[in-house]
Amino acid sequence: MGLKDQLLSLKMMMFGGKGGVGKTSCAASSAIWAAEHGRNTLIISTDPAHSLGDSLGVELSPGIPTQIEGIENLTALEINPKANMSEYKELTNINPMEEMGMSGLMDNLPLFDDMEEIASMTPPGIDEALAFGKILEFVETEHDYDLVVFDTAPTGHTLRFLGLPETLSGWIGKLLKMRLKIGNMFGAVKRLFTKEEKKEDKSLEVLEKLNNAIMNAREDLTNPIKNSFIIVMISEEMAIAETGRLLNELIKYNIPTSTIIINQLYRDTTELCDFCKARRKMQNTNLLKIKEVFGEKLNKNLIEVPLFREEIREYEKLKEMGEHLIN
Ligand SMILES: Nc1ncnc2c1ncn2[C@@H]1O[C@H](COP(=O)(O)OP(=O)(O)OP(=O)(O)O)[C@@H](O)[C@H]1O
Ligand SMILES: [Mg+2]
Known part of the structure; x- marks a missing residue:
């Protein structure tokens, strides 16, 4: 084409x-x-x-x-x-103990291995990555273009x-899994003590939406x-x-x-x-190579x-x- x-x-x-x-x-x-x-x-x-x-x-x-x-x-x-990180900040600094006023009590639970992993895998430049992710999300959402x-x-x-769709969705996937674990575990415990209604967790929704968009974008990008x-x-x-x-x-x-x-x-x-003739000669020599390698062979x-x-x-x-x- x-x-x-x-x-x-x-x-x-x-x-x-x-x-x-x-x-x-x-x-x-x-x-x-x-x-x-x-x-x-x-x-x-x-x-x-x-x-x-x-x-x-x-x-x-x-x-x-x-x-x-x-x-x-x-x-x-x-x-x-730079992405507007406020939407994501709380996702990368998850500390349910603090949320529940119990910080420091259960630091050695196996659950927290995941968190350390997340903290260490939060790659530098994640804000830029998320900015690009947001663009992919936009492209994948209904629009008039x-x-x-x-x-x-x-x-x-x-x-x-x-390679970002893979990186991001791997990262988001782990965050999602962890949020679910934390949500189920501590949500239940907290309700036992406080009778508080389950708080709506918007961040899960945000992550899921972004992840879906990125997976769709991946499909489109390769099609x-x-x-x-x-x-x-x-x-x-x-x-x-x-x-x-x-x-x-x-x-x-x-x-x-x-x-x-x-x-x-x-x-x-x-x-x-x-001067221009010399440059043209140089370009013509390379053009032959370009035609041979990229044009004919590829x-x-x-x-x-x-x-x-x-x-x-x-x-x-x-x-x-x-x-x-x-x-
Ligand atoms: N065929 C051309 N003839 C004359 N000037 C050109 C031509 N193509 C590009 N330019 C000029 O070269 C400069 C660089 O072009 P452009 O900004 O499109 O490149 P770019 O690859 O996007 O650069 P960057 O990597 O900085 O984003 C501009 O000033 C543009 O006007
Ligand atoms: Mg440019």
Whole structure:
């Protein structure tokens, strides 16, 4: 399926690759095209160093979806890189003894082994992970968008999140199990003494909802009818190596990928200066390798995009880029 058909039919598309290669420009340009071809489109930047607003030429506030003026059907969102942890804080600091005014009494119960494990497995950056989890939850909940385009952070950062559904749901699964254990055990004990009505435990619900959404997201992310990871690269040796590694990781996580954009290519014109000619020669050599390895051997759909004279920013330029991306 070419980029055009993907933009017309998929539910999610993720644009990723090395830093500075043109991920945001390609994602924004593609999202505009989809929106103008009748698909209600949401473009989400998951890069904590957001530049989506700059690219589109609009001001975006973290966490607030903004309808883009002048482009029907296009909404943009830069995610808040840190999740609102208050919702989860009590989940990670579970201390039922304290809740019951009995702290310190039963510290050596086997139940607490689980807690130690949870405490030690709460990975650094869990707030970022949960922020991404919340996005997946949003995508999996009823919404009006036909297509969600992800403008992702440079490779390393994004890769951590591709494995996230497993990590998060493993983590949440353990928390859930533990909450249930604690709930049953201490809820019953407490009611014996206090006759207090069973307090509604909202946190369980929150966790269960998040977990379900993440499992659904996992299914969607790996389904080629629903999602595609679009790799953006430049024609340089280091980029070829990194793209190879990225492809391996995508295979590992079962994320469908069929399209590679080779961006910032010097055009063949006679007016090139010596410096530009040398760069074009270098790019052409690498382009041959890219075609052989990614095109012929791995059967990827390759899209070549020229280096523009100007920076690619705002509607007109993004549209112009679109003409090269989609044909
Ligand atoms: N084909 C092109 N011709 C000219 N300029 C380009 C082209 N593609 C991208 N640019 C410019 O290169 C810069 C980086 O592009 P962009 O922000 O899209 O890359 P990115 O991969 O998203 O970067 P980051 O890794 O920082 O998120 C921008 O200033 C953009 O305007
Ligand atoms: Mg970017």
